[in-house]
Amino acid sequence: MQPVFRFAPSPNGYLHLGHAYSALLNNSLAMAFNGIWLLRIEDIDTTRCRPAFEQALYEDLAWLGLTWPAPVLRQSRELGVYRAALARLDAMGLLYPCAASRQDIAAALARREAGGAASWPRDPDGAPRHPGLVDKLSHTEAEAFTSRGEPVAWRLDMGKALATIAANDSPLVWTRFTAEGELSTVVAQAARWGDVVLARKDIGTSYHLSVVVDDARQGVTHVVRGKDLEAATDVHCLLQRLLGLPTPAYLHHDLIQDSGGEKLAKSRGSTALRELRAGGLTAADIWERLGFAPCPD
Structure with a gap:
């Protein structure tokens, strides 16, 4: 069975470096495991999610040099x-x-x-x-x-x-x-x-x-997400058992923090990728800053 990874952001704000790290880690592990990674839009919170944020999300990921299979699953549908x-x-x-x-x-x-x-x-x-x-x-x-x-x-x-x-x-x-x-x-x-x-x-x-x-x-076999969601795996594992669903393997990565030691968050107004791009940083700069191999051409 081919491994399947997924990156599943919510379009309730602009992506920041923490999202970039998670997306790039999913992508790199999918390649290392000879698997694929999917993009999923988790937009069930209709009070906060916006089409403009979703469009910006696609643009930011494409700017990073990432590609994903179509169609993209959107939870609101x-x-x-x-x-x-x-x-x-x-x-x-x-x-x-x-x-x-x-x-x-x-x-x-x-x-x-x-x-x-x-x-x-x-x-x-x-x-x-x-x-x-x-x-x-x-x-x-x-x-x-x-x-x-x-x-x-x-x-x-x-x-x-x-x-x-x-x-x-x-x-x-x-x-x-x-x-x-x-x-x-x-x-x-x-x-x-x-x-x-x-x-x-x-x-x-x-x-x-x-x-x-x-x-x-979606046949996800490997879930890669931040440590802030590790405890939630208790509930997810329980629901999978109750519903007769497979349980993926999980990796919960460290969170990207700001200069004050706080995790980056949309709610805290963390600097967005599009702001970094407007400030002159390239996708290769982001890859290097986050510890990944040089961005492919």
């Missing part, structure tokens, strides 16, 4: 596929609706802590873990909310999900690989995430669900 996966999990009794907003959850946490209770556990991203802070809804209650035009989110019942996979006595693990081809086994710790959201109120899916479904649909 695949919502029905994610709904079908969600329905499978619901049919297994593993989902429940939740009407609470982030503000509701923050308020519940504040009330609890004001009462002198012990600190509430948080997930690896720092968000309060579920269940317990807010009430679960029944499906009937969810229908009442939606009939009033009040959408609900859908959460994975982590306890039930872990009990489901525990029945087959097969440990929940994923494979870490290195650029040198070395492999090691990592035990997933999905419980630390609590009842994660698999379908947001506004878009009917989530990063966790859509990325797992698309990696399987």
Whole structure:
């Protein structure tokens, strides 16, 4: 089987050096493993993603000298596929609706802590873990909310999900690989995430669900992404097991940081590739700066 890699940015801002590093690393590893790499546009967040950013993304990657197979999968066109996966999990009794907003959850946490209770556990991203802070809804209650035009989110019942996979006595693990081809086994710790959201109120899916479904649909065998997403592999590995999907091998690379030691981020206004280009840097300069072999002509 030919290895398949993928670079999957979200067009919610302009690409910066961190994106360039991830794209070039995916490209170089695909060549080293005699594989291919795909470009995927993860644009499910319609409140932040913009066509102009997507067009700029294509231009920046082409300027770097990268090419990719067509057509490019755009997640905003695949919502029905994610709904079908969600329905499978619901049919297994593993989902429940939740009407609470982030503000509701923050308020519940504040009330609890004001009462002198012990600190509430948080997930690896720092968000309060579920269940317990807010009430679960029944499906009937969810229908009442939606009939009033009040959408609900859908959460994975982590306890039930872990009990489901525990029945087959097969440990929940994923494979870490290195650029040198070395492999090691990592035990997933999905419980630390609590009842994660698999379908947001506004878009009917989530990063966790859509990325797992698309990696399987596209035959991705190797996922190369930043260390900030390493913990999320717990959830992805669990969803792959529940949905009967293959689990790729994963490499989580170091993050490119600014002069202050903070990771580059669109939300922090990190310098975009197009700004570096306008300032006179060439694609070869970017390749060299990020530690890759000279940019091909």
